[in-house]
Amino acid sequence: MFNIVLLVVLVLVAQADKLVQIQALWRHGARTPIFCNWNCEYFRNHTMLEGYLTPTGMRQHYVLGQWMRERYIVKNKLLSDIFNAQEITIYATDVNRTIMSAMSNFQGMYSNNGPNVPNVEESFLKPPNPDAKPDEDIGKSALKYNIQVLPIHMRAAMTDIQLRAYGAPQCAQAAKFQIENQHTQLVKNVSQKAHDTIIQFCNEMNIDPNNFTIFNLSEYMDTFYSSIYNDYPMPEKLQKETYEKADAAYSMTIALKLYQTWKQITTQSAPFFDQLFNYTEQALSKDENVKSSKYVVYSAHDVTVQLVASALNITSAECMAQVYLGQEVQNKNCIYTYPGFASNIIWELWQEETTNEPYFKILYNGTEMNLCNKNSTKCMYKEFKELILAQKGDFEKDCDIEIEPIIEYRVPVWMTTLTIIFIVIIVGFCFYGVYLYKQIRQDKTLLSQNL
Numbered sequence: 001m002f003n004i005v006l007l008v009v010l011v012l013v014a015q016a017d018k019l020v021q022i023q024a025l026w027r028h029g030a031r032t033p034i035f036c037n038w039n040c041e042y043f044r045n046h047t048m049l050e051g052y053l054t055p056t057g058m059r060q061h062y063v064l065g066q067w068m069r070e071r072y073i074v075k076n077k078l079l080s081d082i083f084n085a086q087e088i089t090i091y092a093t094d095v096n097r098t099i100m101s102a103m104s105n106f107q108g109m110y111s112n113n114g115p116n117v118p119n120v121e122e123s124f125l126k127p128p129n130p131d132a133k134p135d136e137d138i139g140k141s142a143l144k145y146n147i148q149v150l151p152i153h154m155r156a157a158m159t160d161i162q163l164r165a166y167g168a169p170q171c172a173q174a175a176k177f178q179i180e181n182q183h184t185q186l187v188k189n190v191s192q193k194a195h196d197t198i199i200q201f202c203n204e205m206n207i208d209p210n211n212f213t214i215f216n217l218s219e220y221m222d223t224f225y226s227s228i229y230n231d232y233p234m235p236e237k238l239q240k241e242t243y244e245k246a247d248a249a250y251s252m253t254i255a256l257k258l259y260q261t262w263k264q265i266t267t268q269s270a271p272f273f274d275q276l277f278n279y280t281e282q283a284l285s286k287d288e289n290v291k292s293s294k295y296v297v298y299s300a301h302d303v304t305v306q307l308v309a310s311a312l313n314i315t316s317a318e319c320m321a322q323v324y325l326g327q328e329v330q331n332k333n334c335i336y337t338y339p340g341f342a343s344n345i346i347w348e349l350w351q352e353e354t355t356n357e358p359y360f361k362i363l364y365n366g367t368e369m370n371l372c373n374k375n376s377t378k379c380m381y382k383e384f385k386e387l388i389l390a391q392k393g394d395f396e397k398d399c400d401i402e403i404e405p406i407i408e409y410r411v412p413v414w415m416t417t418l419t420i421i422f423i424v425i426i427v428g429f430c431f432y433g434v435y436l437y438k439q440i441r442q443d444k445t446l447l448s449q450n451l
């Protein structure tokens with residue numbers, strides 16, 4: 001009997017589809033404010049207006065890392081139990097909070113199982129500086145407490161079109177899109193619905209409601225989220241009810257401001273998908289020489305998550321507005337909440353057991369989403385790629401990117417100095433030449449006069 005059960009289990013395990021790679025895009029954890037509005041003077045005095053990752057934010061990502069460990073190391077055994085640099089590639093935007101979020105996340109994934117030092121001479125384990133010595137209780141751990149450190153890659157902000165195409169200058173046209181987007185009929189309709197909320201909000205906050213838009217409101221909400229998550233003070237007069245109404249309007253403001261049209265979405269997300277497909281295809285490659293990562297991370301921002309989720313059709317400005325306006329929602333998959341701290345999208349690349357055909361499952365905040373215009377959370381990779389390529393915008397053209405960067409050649413000082421000296425010498429020689437010439441002529445005249 002036991003043997004039969006074992007056999008069945010073995011067959012089931014053997015027949016299971018195989019997870020070959022994961023890619024994850026996430027927003028950083030809780031941070032300090034970035035807008036100067038509520039409590040601004042206090043935040044500024046305490047240099048807290050920089051959007052730094054806070055202890056709350058570190059914890060959020062640490063726990064997400066533990067969740068990743070449970071799913072992809074313990075349950076699925078996709079990744080090694082100890083950190084293996086061959087398996088993992090991490091990208092972050094060149095912003096402190098996304099870099100630190102990635103670090104926190106991986107401490108959760110690989111806590112306290114970093115390497116030990118080998119049995120070598122004590123002096124090899126020290127830098128050459130006199131008196132340098134490790135903690136007495138460090139033991140054999142390379143780093144105290146067996147911490148594991150990780151390499152994190154960043155592109156220069158200006159060239160990071162994969163994770164920062166939401167704004168200018170990475171996408172030059174984005175600045176124009178954002179201005180236009182704030183004056184569409186959809187925004188007018190939403191603003192009309194939000195009118196009473198705004199009046200009530202300004203009243204309780206003691207703000208002039210003149211020219212106070214849903215976008216101004218959302219900047220306050222952004223600050224409030226920092227306050228709530230990090231235990232900073234909240235305005236006393238603001239009623240819970242008003243806050244909740246403001247929150248409902250806030251959830252769709254980045255979608256309205258940044259990604260209102262399908263063209264904006266498909267253009268600005270194009271470089272991200274190029275990179276995603278590159279890594280997917282490396283993982284599927286049969287070529288032995290192609291090195292592929294089993295886990296690729298993109299540590300980024302709310303606006304990046306919203307952009308990519310919109311391109312996947314799991315959210316949109318339109319469906320969020322329909323929810324807000326109480327209209328019938330056409331997109332049944334619509335995520336209408338804000339991509340809050342540590343929100344995340346995970347692409348799981350599976351291969352079918354019998355056919356070996358690759359397919360994706362995509363998780364938003366850990367829940368499988370319906371994909372590829374179907375009532376199914378499974379989408380064949382081929383079909384997924386075809387859909388994305390069919391909708392993909394021309395990034396360089398539609399964003400108005402200068403393909404040939406203007407390179408400034410700077411002449412070094414020594415070269416300038418030498419050139420000047422050289423010219424002075426030449427000029428000197430010329431004068432001397434003229435002088436000699438005159439002398440010779442004078443001599444000749446004298447000579448002829450004498451003759």
Ligand SMILES: *[C@@H]1O[C@H](CO)[C@@H](O)[C@H](O)[C@H]1NC(C)=O
Pocket residue numbers: 041042045
């Ligand atoms: C901010 O600093 C200024 C100057 O040091 C001080 O006058 C002011 O009271 C401070 N404000 C707050 C809210 O801490």
Ligand SMILES: *[C@@H]1O[C@H](CO)[C@@H](O)[C@H](O)[C@H]1NC(C)=O
Pocket residue numbers: 050094095096097
């Ligand atoms: C990152 O942190 C450093 C110092 O901690 C600070 O000087 C710099 O402005 C920060 N950069 C960003 C983009 O926040």
Ligand SMILES: *[C@@H]1O[C@H](CO)[C@@H](O)[C@H](O)[C@H]1NC(C)=O
Pocket residue numbers: 185186189
């Ligand atoms: C805005 O509302 C008007 C009237 O309520 C409606 O006719 C129009 O279709 C709406 N426009 C959008 C873009 O939602």
Ligand SMILES: *[C@@H]1O[C@H](CO)[C@@H](O)[C@H](O)[C@H]1NC(C)=O
Pocket residue numbers: 210211
């Ligand atoms: C509000 O906007 C109007 C027109 O857009 C402008 O004339 C007015 O000066 C603005 N008021 C304030 C207080 O900024």
Ligand SMILES: *[C@@H]1O[C@H](CO)[C@@H](O)[C@H](O)[C@H]1NC(C)=O
Pocket residue numbers: 208210211212213215216
């Ligand atoms: C609203 O936001 C705009 C753009 O950020 C800003 O220029 C304007 O001063 C803000 N208005 C109010 C009343 O805060």
Ligand SMILES: *[C@@H]1O[C@H](CO)[C@@H](O)[C@H](O)[C@H]1NC(C)=O
Pocket residue numbers: 162271274275278
């Ligand atoms: C993707 O792969 C192509 C072809 O190998 C390469 O030209 C391109 O630079 C890669 N793009 C990214 C974003 O990695």
Ligand SMILES: *[C@@H]1O[C@H](CO)[C@@H](O)[C@H](O)[C@H]1NC(C)=O
Pocket residue numbers: 335336337338339340341342343344364365
């Ligand atoms: C995803 O997580 C973020 C952060 O907690 C949250 O704000 C958002 O509502 C979540 N969305 C969904 C659809 O679970």
Ligand SMILES: *[C@@H]1O[C@H](CO)[C@@H](O)[C@H](O)[C@H]1NC(C)=O
Pocket residue numbers: 311312313371372373387388391
């Ligand atoms: C998103 O929806 C549009 C319109 O329904 C459709 O044409 C496109 O194929 C969808 N894209 C994806 C990736 O599901």
Ligand SMILES: *[C@@H]1O[C@H](CO)[C@@H](O)[C@H](O)[C@H]1NC(C)=O
Pocket residue numbers: 375
């Ligand atoms: C989608 O599929 C699920 C089960 O797979 C089913 O319960 C549900 O009714 C389906 N929804 C639609 C809109 O077809």
